[in-house]
Amino acid sequence: MRQRTGPWWRRGFELSGFQLITLLAAAAVGLVLLGLAVELYRNSQDARAAFGWGFLRSRAWDPVAGEFGALPFIYGTVVSSLLALLLATPLGILTGIYLAELAPPRWRALLSFLVELLAAVPSVVYGLWGLYVMVPWLQERIQPWLGEHLGFLPLFEGAPYGISMMAGALVLAIMIVPTISAISRDVIGAVPRSQREAFLALGATPMETIFRVVLPFARSGIAGAVILALGRALGETMAVTMVIGNAPEISTSLLAPAATMASVIANEFAEATTELHRAALMEIGVLLLVISLLVNILARLLLRRLQVVEGAR
16 A cells, blocks of 8 residues: 655645546536626626615516516416425325335336436426427316316416416426436335334234335435425426416416516526616526525435434434
C-alpha cells in the first residue's frame, strides 16, 4: 500500500487522479445548479424592484398594462399537483404492493418493466393523448354530468370547457403513478423477510401482514416516493400546458381553465416584449426552482430515514 508522505497538514488532502475527477464532476453539478439559480435571480431584479413581495400576492397578470402577479400560477401549480397526488397515491401504492408482494413471479418482471416504461414516456406524448382523447371525453361526458348533478357545488360549476384544472390534474396523476409505484415496490421489497415470516407464524393472513407489518415498516420510503412524485408534478410543463387552458385566473371550479408556473413560462417567455415581462417570468422561475428543491430535499431525507431504520434493524 502506498504510504502517505509530506507534511502532516497535507496528508488528509491527498487525492488519487480518479478521486479528483469524481470530485470535479460532483462540483460541476453543484456549480451548474448554483449558476442557474444566480442567473434566474439576477434576471428577475426588475420584477422584484417593481413589485416586491406583493408579486406573490397579486392576482393581476396583464402584460399590456405592465401588471404582474404570481398568485394565479402558484394557485394553479399547487392545486393541480395536490389533486394529481390525491388521485395517484392510492393507485401507485396499491400497484407497488401488488408488484412486490402478490404478483406471480412470471408476471412480476414484465409488469415492473411496463410500469417503468410509463415513466419513460415523454411528457409531450401524454399531452397529445390528453388533448385529443381525454379532453374531448371530459367535455362531452364527464363534465356535463358533473355540472348537471353536482353543479350546485363550487367545485363543479361552470361550462364544460374540457381543457381545465381537472384535465391538468388527471394528466399529472397518470404521469406520476409510475414514480410512486416503482419506488413503493422497491421499499416494500426491502422489508426483511423475517418480519413477514414471524407475523405469518402467529396466524396472520397475507393481507394482515401487508397492512400491519410491511406498510408500517416501509412508510417513510413510501412517503418519500409520494413527495418525489409531487416534485415532478410541480415542475411538469408540456403535458399540463397542452390541457390546462392557460388562463391566469383563480377559480374554485375544477371545470375552469387555469395555469401553472411552468405553463406560463413556456407559453409567454418567447413572446415577452418588455424587460419587466421577462423579469416577472424569471421570478416565477425562481419560485418554481426553490419549491422543487425543497420538495426533493424533503423526499431524500425521508428515504434516508428509511435506510437508517433498515440499518438499525
